[in-house]
Amino acid sequence: MPNLRTSSLSRRGLLAAGGAVGLGAVLAACGDGDEKGSASGSGAEKSGPWSFKDDRGQTAKADSAPKNIVAFIGVAAALHDYGVEVKGVFGPTKTSDGKADVQAGDLDISKVEVLGNVWGEFNVEKYAGLAPELLVTAMWEKDALWYVPDQSKDKILKLAPSVALWAAQTTVPKAIQRHEDLAASLGADVKSKKVTDAKAAFEKAAARLRAAAKSQPNIKVLVGSASQDLFYVSLAKTSADTLYFQELGVQFVEPKVNAAGFFEELSWENVDKYGADIIMMDNRSSALQPDALTSKPTWAGLPAVKAGQVIPRTTEPIYSYDKCAPILDALAEAIEKAKKVS
Structure with missing residues (x-):
């Protein structure tokens, strides 16, 4: 890592702190x-x-x-x-x-x-x-x-x-x-009614997201995570959730990462490097949430933020049909309602 303070942290540690992530939380956890x-x-x-x-x-x-x-x-x-x-x-x-x-x-x-x-x-x-x-x-x-x-x-x-x-x-x-x-x-x-009902809901939500992406092909989504000093933009194809959304037709911002990278680090001065219509923000407790970013003028100035088109991202999904169906529905709804602002 170029930041000397993080040189002792493993790549997995960075992922854990924000998957693209709350780096400050990792530093605190490491003392x-x-x-x-x-x-x-x-x-x-x-x-x-x-x-x-x-x-x-x-x-x-x-x-x-x-x-x-x-x-x-x-x-x-x-x-x-x-x-x-x-x-x-x-x-x-x-x-x-x-x-x-x-x-x-x-x-x-x-x-x-x-x-x-x-x-x-x-x-x-x-x-x-x-x-x-x-x-x-x-x-x-x-x-x-x-x-x-x-x-x-x-x-x-x-x-x-x-x-x-x-x-x-x-x-x-x-x-x-x-x-x-x-x-x-x-x-x-796994054949119980609870499980089969949840699977049906998941499949319905997947169909909705596919339809939303098809109806709004110009809407671009940025996958972000925030720490006090850095903003991380994730590459969609490296995670199970965003890769699947991509397969369903969702268009994502593609950050510049190295061959084995999961995300690109941006300073807050450069947080506007990529244009996006919707920003999905890492919802884990290790990452700063949008309400903690209001004091950062570059964040407040982003078109998606101004338009109120910022939604949570469940960065580490709970892999059951019951927990994943709402994730698909939430993204579908955001795309259905989104305005082109980038």
Whole structure:
């Protein structure tokens, strides 16, 4: 990183702080896999040996379907939507006021052991005390376990089998399917009315977004995230959500990034580098939200901001049909109502 203060931060750490992101939050905190995979077991098959091939191409195995599960908070929230509960979580779970973080979804965080709430934090002793039978997390880069600290990874992985599911290099429907596959292997009834109704709502929302993009082909969307010193513009094709939106026809600003990059960093003086009609802003607690940017004149002067065409972006979706359908509907509505201002 050109900023010397961030030279010790990993690229994954920057992603975590804003995915393109609240860099200030990171500083404060610091003081192609097998897409299809395979699984044995289903809602109707809960006994006998269990195995699941994850997106690293690795197969986790156990004598029976794991019950003591520990997961990254967003994955735990997705499993919860399918009826699979976890014993412990790690990753952004609680906000500074003690409330559930946006990434917790419908999970009751008072009923799970929180092993770490920020990047680099994972209590190995507490983890061992849960007698874990399975560790599940996301994967933004090949073989890199999201929010599992590199310095303690070896100790953590010795305690239980692990599963990693793509959050990048995939699309929303594929990511949902992989989470559903895992849930089914753990005993979830993925054919329940709740799940099939949610899938129908998702498909309806996808059709709406496709139609909105087709009816407003000139509307350009910028994917942004803010820190105190920098504004980040994400490349749509690098994340599951925006890549899928792109496939549905949404037109995105394309920032200049290097071959392996997720986003371009802009100073606030240069925040108007790209013209956009809608700005989607990272909704994670690690990033500054639009109401915290009103004192920045360059932000206030952006045409999309003046037009009131700024919407939240769920940067790390909870990969269940129930949680992803509203994301599609919200973007569709924004495009349907948007005026060309760039």
